[in-house]
Amino acid sequence: MKNLDYAYLGPPGTFSEQAISAYCSRYGGNTKNFDSIRDIVEAVSRDKVDLGLLPLENSLEGSVNLSLDLIYQHSELKLYREIVLPIAHYLLAAPGVKKEDIEKIYSHPQAIAQSGEYLNENFKDVKIVYTESTAAAADEALKDPKRAVIGSIRLADIYELEILAENLQGDLPNSTRFVLAAKKDRDFSGREHLGENGRSEFKTSLICAPEVNEAGVLYSILGEFAKKGIDLTRIESRPTRQRLGEYLFYIDLKGSSEDPLLKEALSSVKAMSGYFRLLGSYPKTVIGN
Amino acid sequence: MKNLDYAYLGPPGTFSEQAISAYCSRYGGNTKNFDSIRDIVEAVSRDKVDLGLLPLENSLEGSVNLSLDLIYQHSELKLYREIVLPIAHYLLAAPGVKKEDIEKIYSHPQAIAQSGEYLNENFKDVKIVYTESTAAAADEALKDPKRAVIGSIRLADIYELEILAENLQGDLPNSTRFVLAAKKDRDFSGREHLGENGRSEFKTSLICAPEVNEAGVLYSILGEFAKKGIDLTRIESRPTRQRLGEYLFYIDLKGSSEDPLLKEALSSVKAMSGYFRLLGSYPKTVIGN
Numbered sequence: 001m002k003n004l005d006y007a008y009l010g011p012p013g014t015f016s017e018q019a020i021s022a023y024c025s026r027y028g029g030n031t032k033n034f035d036s037i038r039d040i041v042e043a044v045s046r047d048k049v050d051l052g053l054l055p056l057e058n059s060l061e062g063s064v065n066l067s068l069d070l071i072y073q074h075s076e077l078k079l080y081r082e083i084v085l086p087i088a089h090y091l092l093a094a095p096g097v098k099k100e101d102i103e104k105i106y107s108h109p110q111a112i113a114q115s116g117e118y119l120n121e122n123f124k125d126v127k128i129v130y131t132e133s134t135a136a137a138a139d140e141a142l143k144d145p146k147r148a149v150i151g152s153i154r155l156a157d158i159y160e161l162e163i164l165a166e167n168l169q170g171d172l173p174n175s176t177r178f179v180l181a182a183k184k185d186r187d188f189s190g191r192e193h194l195g196e197n198g199r200s201e202f203k204t205s206l207i208c209a210p211e212v213n214e215a216g217v218l219y220s221i222l223g224e225f226a227k228k229g230i231d232l233t234r235i236e237s238r239p240t241r242q243r244l245g246e247y248l249f250y251i252d253l254k255g256s257s258e259d260p261l262l263k264e265a266l267s268s269v270k271a272m273s274g275y276f277r278l279l280g281s282y283p284k285t286v287i288g289n
Numbered sequence: 290m291k292n293l294d295y296a297y298l299g300p301p302g303t304f305s306e307q308a309i310s311a312y313c314s315r316y317g318g319n320t321k322n323f324d325s326i327r328d329i330v331e332a333v334s335r336d337k338v339d340l341g342l343l344p345l346e347n348s349l350e351g352s353v354n355l356s357l358d359l360i361y362q363h364s365e366l367k368l369y370r371e372i373v374l375p376i377a378h379y380l381l382a383a384p385g386v387k388k389e390d391i392e393k394i395y396s397h398p399q400a401i402a403q404s405g406e407y408l409n410e411n412f413k414d415v416k417i418v419y420t421e422s423t424a425a426a427a428d429e430a431l432k433d434p435k436r437a438v439i440g441s442i443r444l445a446d447i448y449e450l451e452i453l454a455e456n457l458q459g460d461l462p463n464s465t466r467f468v469l470a471a472k473k474d475r476d477f478s479g480r481e482h483l484g485e486n487g488r489s490e491f492k493t494s495l496i497c498a499p500e501v502n503e504a505g506v507l508y509s510i511l512g513e514f515a516k517k518g519i520d521l522t523r524i525e526s527r528p529t530r531q532r533l534g535e536y537l538f539y540i541d542l543k544g545s546s547e548d549p550l551l552k553e554a555l556s557s558v559k560a561m562s563g564y565f566r567l568l569g570s571y572p573k574t575v576i577g578n
Contacts, residue, residue, distance in 0.1 A: 036405070038405050038409065066402050066405075109398060109421070113355050116325070116327050116355075120327065128421075129421075130419060130420060130421040131419060132398070132417075132418075132419040216511075216514075216515030216516075216518070218511060218521060218524070219508065219511040219512055219514070219515035220515075222505075222507060222508040222511060223508055225505075225508070226505030226508035226509075227505075229505070232507060232526075234526050234536075235507070235524060235525070235526050236524070236525050236526065237521075237523050237524050237525065247523075
């Protein structure tokens with residue numbers, strides 16, 4: 001069986017690359033890096049790759065809202081798997097650089113934000129420079145011995161950097177949730193790795209918009225799931241951008257759309273929605289630390 | 290009456306500054322710029338300013354999740370007003386620069402993402418450079434005649450830039466929602482501008498976490514509002530970061546917590562929540578284009 005091609009947000013050293021590399025080293029597959037989330041979605045749509053890795057929650061690179069909007073706009077896409085990557089931020093620099101010499105720290109805005117307390121306590125007067133990715137930050141940091149970068153442990157390997165401090169994000173658990181998206185007519189059922197966990201661990205994602213925006217409409221929608229004991233794992237309202245005050249709901253549920261109860265609930269919700277799209281039912285892979 | 294001091298995410302030329310300047314030119318007040326959302330919250334907490342402007346939805350600068358997390362962490366804060374700013378992105382450059390000469394375009398990652406379709410169609414091969422703010426992008430762009438910047442019309446005024454293209458965000462409506470936060474013991478009731486719209490236009494924000502995470506618990510919470518005909522305007526689940534799978538709900542409702550029906554619903558929801566915090570009831574100001 002031919003190896004699958006996976007698109008991810010590059011360059012090598014990003015958290016996206018860390019996630020897809022770990023995934024492919026477990027299941028096989030080739031990776032190709034792209035400059036933006038938009039390019040990844042286009043590569044999938046135009047059959048240049050088989051699947052694309054999109055950041056969905058608590059992302060460090062790219063805009064999560066952009067992923068949601070692109071999934072909404074590209075109705076040819078379906079979600080095939082969830083990948084959860086624990087995030088740990090490291091302060092890295094070229095070999096020999098000391099903490100007290102650092103004058104500038106480079107990283108992606110989200111990595112900076114998530115390391116905010118550490119930076120406030122330890123580097124209050126250091127200049128923070130924002131970059132497109134943590135990998136681009138490593139490139140910049142290597143140009144001068146008075147610079148450091150915040151990024152993943154993988155960045156240290158790739159750029160041969162030394163660790164000056166670890167777990168800048170503090171003691172709180174922190175992980176990024178990605179999804180693998182592909183054309184909805186693709187059939188990966190022969191691929192063990194796209195469904196080895198059993199349906200019991202599946203999650204189902206959908207987007208819906210009520211026909212009328214009135215008090216209690218979301219309540220009625222959630223009632224269909226509550227009545228059948230189906231757990232919500234996430235809900236988010238997003239403006240439709242067509243008209244102010246009109247909302248789409250992004251809903252994640254525990255279970256597979258093949259489960260009879262969930263199937264019933266989904267068709268009830270579809271019947272009461274002006275817009276309804278099942279994004280897919282999929283298993284989860286958690287990448288080890 | 291002494292003018293109030295407002296903290297905003299600077300430097301001048303950001304959308305935050307555009308919002309707070311328009312607000313203060315209508316109602317009076319002094320503005321002070323800060324480098325980060327975290328610094329704004331600290332300035333408010335330590336009484337260095339009266340109110341702080343925080344981006345809450347569809348923000349261009351800073352992380353919206355960070356605003357939510359900081360509001361959650363700082364229980365001494367309360368929300369006093371919502372400010373909505375329509376967003377329009379312009380392609381700007383120093384006088385005399387032509388579109389065809391541009392080799393690099395500078396801006397904040399969110400402004401780039403929101404102008405993605407325009408850039409894809411018109412500047413596919415131009416190098417995109419990410420900056421901390423749209424104002425920082427203008428500084429960079431002015432250094433070389435082959436550079437342009439994406440930002441607000443206000444940026445053009447402040448940096449004396451010319452407009453090369455407008456409404457890069459396309460035809461879709463696009464606005465950013467900010468809130469003014471202050472210490473909860475502050476009393477702005479003597480200030481006409483903090484409540485001139487009448488309570489009918491008020492919005493109420495709350496954070497709650499159910500005592501148990503089980504199917505239907507959000508359904509029960511929303512039921513308290515639905516039964517009384519109270520409209521939800523936004524809902525978002527966020528991980529508590531204490532334990533995976535535990536969620537906080539950020540909920541916005543139409544109406545004031547002084548309204549008897551809403552007051553009743555809030556106390557029912559409080560009774561069924563492990564964590565409950567009323568963030569405030571507040572009027573809205575929409576900044577004209």
